[in-house]
Amino acid sequence: MMRVRHYISLPTLLAVAVFVVSAGRAQDDEEEKFVVIKAGRVITVSGEEHVQADIVLADGKVRLVGKSLDYPKSAKVIDARREVVMPGMIHPRTRWQLSSYSRSGIRGDRSAAKEVYLDLIDFEPLLKAGYTAVCFYPIGTGITGPGAVYRTAGEEKSRELGTAYLRITMSSPARDKKTLRDAVSKARKEIEKVEKARKDWDEKQKRAKEEAAKKAKEAPKDGEKPKEEPKPKSDAGKDTPAKKEEAKDAEKKPEVFTPPKIDPAVLPIVEWIRDKKGPALLFELSRASDLRHLDDALRTAKELPGTLIYLSVSSSSDFHFVVKDLVEREAHVLVQPRIGNLPSTVTRYNLAAELATAGCDVVLVPTSDSTSALEQFRISLADLVRAGLPREDALKAVTMRPAKALGLSDRLGAIEKGKDADLIFLDGDPLDPHTRVTRVMTLGEIVWEAPE
Numbered sequence: 047m048m049r050v051r052h053y054i055s056l057p058t059l060l061a062v063a064v065f066v067v068s069a070g071r072a073q074d075d076e077e078e079k080f081v082v083i084k085a086g087r088v089i090t091v092s093g094e095e096h097v098q099a100d101i102v103l104a105d106g107k108v109r110l111v112g113k114s115l116d117y118p119k120s121a122k123v124i125d126a127r128r129e130v131v132m133p134g135m136i137h138p139r140t141r142w143q144l145s146s147y148s149r150s151g152i153r154g155d156r157s158a159a160k161e162v163y164l165d166l167i168d169f170e171p172l173l174k175a176g177y178t179a180v181c182f183y184p185i186g187t188g189i190t191g192p193g194a195v196y197r198t199a200g201e202e203k204s205r206e207l208g209t210a211y212l213r214i215t216m217s218s219p220a221r222d223k224k225t226l227r228d229a230v231s232k233a234r235k236e237i238e239k240v241e242k243a244r245k246d247w248d249e250k251q252k253r254a255k256e257e258a259a260k261k262a263k264e265a266p267k268d269g270e271k272p273k274e275e276p277k278p279k280s281d282a283g284k285d286t287p288a289k290k291e292e293a294k295d296a297e298k299k300p301e302v303f304t305p306p307k308i309d310p311a312v313l314p315i316v317e318w319i320r321d322k323k324g325p326a327l328l329f330e331l332s333r334a335s336d337l338r339h340l341d342d343a344l345r346t347a348k349e350l351p352g353t354l355i356y357l358s359v360s361s362s363s364d365f366h367f368v369v370k371d372l373v374e375r376e377a378h379v380l381v382q383p384r385i386g387n388l389p390s391t392v393t394r395y396n397l398a399a400e401l402a403t404a405g406c407d408v409v410l411v412p413t414s415d416s417t418s419a420l421e422q423f424r425i426s427l428a429d430l431v432r433a434g435l436p437r438e439d440a441l442k443a444v445t446m447r448p449a450k451a452l453g454l455s456d457r458l459g460a461i462e463k464g465k466d467a468d469l470i471f472l473d474g475d476p477l478d479p480h481t482r483v484t485r486v487m488t489l490g491e492i493v494w495e496a497p498e
Contacts, residue, residue, distance in 0.1 A: 078104045080121035081467075081490050089132035089476070091445045092460035101131060103467045106489035111461055124492070126471055129484060132441070133460055134178025134468040136448035138210075138380060139193075139328075139356065141185060142415050143167045149186030150221075152229045154212060155310035156191035158182040164205060169198040173494040175420035176476075176483045178468040179207060181452055183328075187215045188225040192314070192325060195452055197468065199486065199493035210452040211354060212314045212325045217332035219339040230347040233315040240305045247303045319349045326453060328380075330356040334367040354451060356380040356411075357397070364389050365397055373404045378451050380409045383426035385433050398443070399434035408435075409451055410443040428477040437477065 081103040088096040088111060102110040102117045110117075144161050162182055172180060177198050184191035193210035216222045308316055317324030329340055329352060337355075344352055353375055357365050359382050366388065372379055381398050388395045402408045410427065412419045431440050449459030457466045467490040474481035486494040 079106075079490075080104055080109075080118050081124065082115075082117050082121045083124045083126050083131060083469075085126045085131040086128050087130045088461060089130060089441065090461040091133055091441050092462050098127070101461060101467075101469075103490045106467055106491070108461055108463055108465050108467055110463070126485075129471045129473060130475065130481075131461070131469055131471055132476060133445040133458070133465075134470045134486065134488070135176045135444040136452070136454075136458060137172065137177050137180040137412065138409055138448040138451055139183055139411050140180050140415055141182065142169075142172065142180060144182060144185075147185060149184075149190065150188045150225075152189045152225060152232065152311050153184070153186070153191050154189050154229070154312055154314045156184050157194055157209060158184040158191065159194035159206075159209070162194060162196065164196065164202065170494070171417045171420050172198045173486050174483060174496070175423060176470045176472075176486070177420075178470065178486060178488055179452075179454075179458060181210045181448075183213050187218065188222060189214050189229055189311075189315075193328075193452075195454065197488050200488040200491065204489055207452075207454060207457075209325065211328035213328050213330065215330045216336045216340045216343075217330060217358070219336065223339055223343045226343045227346060229312050229315050230319070230350075232309065233312045233319055236308045236312060236316050237320050240308065243306050244303060251301065315347075315350070318351070319347065322349060326354050326451065327351060328354045328356055328451075330358060331365075332358050334364045337368045337371060352377075354378050354380075358382075359384050359386065359397060363395075363397065366395060366400065369397075369400055369404055369406075372401065372406055376406075378407045378409065378447070380411050380451070382413045383410050383423065383430050384413065385429060394433070396430060396433045396435060398430050399436075402435055402439040402443075407447050407450070408439060408443045409447045410440070424476060424481070425479045428479060431477055440477070 083101040083103070085099055085101060086097070088099045088101060090096070090111060096112060099111065099113050100115045100117075101108065102115050102121075143166075144158075149156075159182075161184070179195060179197050181193045181195045183193040190213045192212050195207040195210050197205040197207065199205075214222075214226065216226075314325050314327075318327075327350060331337055331340070340352055344350055355372065355377050357363070357379060359365065363386055379401055381401065383398065385394055385396050387393060398408050398410065410430075412423050413426075427440050427444065431437050446455065446459040449455045449457070456464075458468055459465070461469065467487060469487045470483050471485035471487070472481050473484050482496060484496050485492055
């Protein structure tokens with residue numbers, strides 16, 4: 047018997063070797079990418095602060111926080127031993143560099159996302175101030191539409207963080223109460239429209255079943271000769287193979303109810319009334335009496351939550367009259383970092399501190415969309431703390447609580463396992479007026495550094 051010998055050429059061996067090496071590299075690429083931040087101090091916000099501690103990141107998310115942690119030797123190490131690291135701040139309500147215009151009415155489908163073009167916005171002042179995420183809101187009065195949340199830097203595909211609250215103004219009771227009531231009335235009519243269509247469809251299906259049962263009853267029994275139907279004279283009525291297949295398909299596929307389309311302008315209100323859940327509703331007030339008008343408007347729609355409130359504070363604000371009411375409803379309150387005077391007095395009043403110590407979740411918002419307001423924000427934050435706002439509440443008011451208000455508390459607002467590594471590095475305590483932001487990180491990547 048002749049033996050056949052198989053020889054492998056050198057080029058083939060080289061090709062196999064290249065394939066094996068390439069496969070190995072592909073597997074390496076699929077492994078987790080670790081980054082370790084060696085920080086002088088870590089402010090987690092959600093828990094204790096750590097001195098001379100490490101933050102271990104894996105694929106852009108926080109994995110571990112503490113001392114003497116284990117991590118791969120291949121991990122990228124960031125030396126921040128002279129810096130303080132904390133979660134990036136979150137701006138929950140801004141029109142930063144967006145155009146201004148006038149709009150009113152019921153516009154629950156007009157998202158701010160339609161106005162945002164990231165490449166046309168200069169985010170550097172926001173980064174310099176320590177913001178890693180912002181929520182743009184749609185301008186106007188009435189039900190103006192949903193906000194849209196974005197990272198201030200990073201890869202374009204990772205910057206869009208989704209929709210936020212539905213903004214509803216309540217600063218002009220005569221106008222805004224009517225708009226809200228009209229929206230509720232229209233939403234109920236939309237729900238009734240769908241319910242009627244469903245009822246009509248159910249009745250149609252019931253009649254069809256009754257007719258089918260009647261035909262089945264009239265059908266010939268076994269052994270009986272079926273009645274011959276008169277044959278059509280033209281070819282148009284003949285059962286072609288295609289028609290027979292269509293008839294079979296119609297028998298196999300049961301009809302499915304398709305509800306009529308709901309007006310998108312009131313869809314968010316419909317979801318709350320019909321499903322008892324939906325997007326957060328942000329009600330904006332200009333004075334204490336606006337809260338009373340809001341409650342009056344909500345009497346016809348108790349399904350709508352009135353717990354996310356923005357208080358537009360002036361130097362003569364009278365919101366101290368409704369602090370107790372806001373606490374009782376467990377409100378999430380957005381306020382500006384101002385220390386004003388009680389009306390018609392020279393008595394200084396720290397509304398943020400009053401709300402926080404009474405039990406409200408306070409979110410702090412810059413006083414305006416200006417570079418100077420951003421630059422002064424942490425200084426104003428420090429002033430609030432000196433005037434009675436607990437330090438812990440102050441830090442949460444710019445990180446954890448805005449994340450919660452925007453529906454992003456599972457991803458942003460704290461340095462803890464599983465959260466996105468959206469962090470800021472500072473050269474001192476965040477409440478020290480002389481401290482500056484040195485670096486900004488999103489998803490584990492340094493995206494901005496202060497010029498030296």
